[in-house]
Amino acid sequence: MFRTRFEQDIAGEVTRIERTIAECFHAAGIVPSDIDAIFLTGGSTSVPAVYRACTGFSQAVRIVPGDRFGSVGLGLAIDAAARFA
Numbered sequence: 001m002f003r004t005r006f007e008q009d010i011a012g013e014v015t016r017i018e019r020t021i022a023e024c025f026h027a028a029g030i031v032p033s034d035i036d037a038i039f040l041t042g043g044s045t046s047v048p049a050v051y052r053a054c055t056g057f058s059q060a061v062r063i064v065p066g067d068r069f070g071s072v073g074l075g076l077a078i079d080a081a082a083r084f085a
Contacts, residue, residue: 007049017053032057041066 007014025032038061044050046068055063067074 003048010047010049014049014053017050018056021054021057033060035061037062037064039064039066041068041071043068043072 035058038055040051040054040063045054055061
């Protein structure tokens with residue numbers, strides 16, 4: 001019950017994720033079958049609907065899990081070091 005309601009509540013955001021992925025493919029001039037692997041990072045990729053949006057375009061793609069909770073902070077730290085060091 002809660003999962004269904006949650007997925008209904010985030011459906012618009014999930015659609016935007018799917019649209020953005022399609023736009024990226026188009027801008028890069030590639031098709032989904034050109035993708036070998038997807039690197040997932042960020043806590044939101046733990047949400048099943050978001051996970052499906054990010055991986056559902058190909059059943060053959062290899063999923064590479066990242067540090068879902070530490071990678072964003074690490075990326076910010078690397079960016080800060082480059083900007084301010």
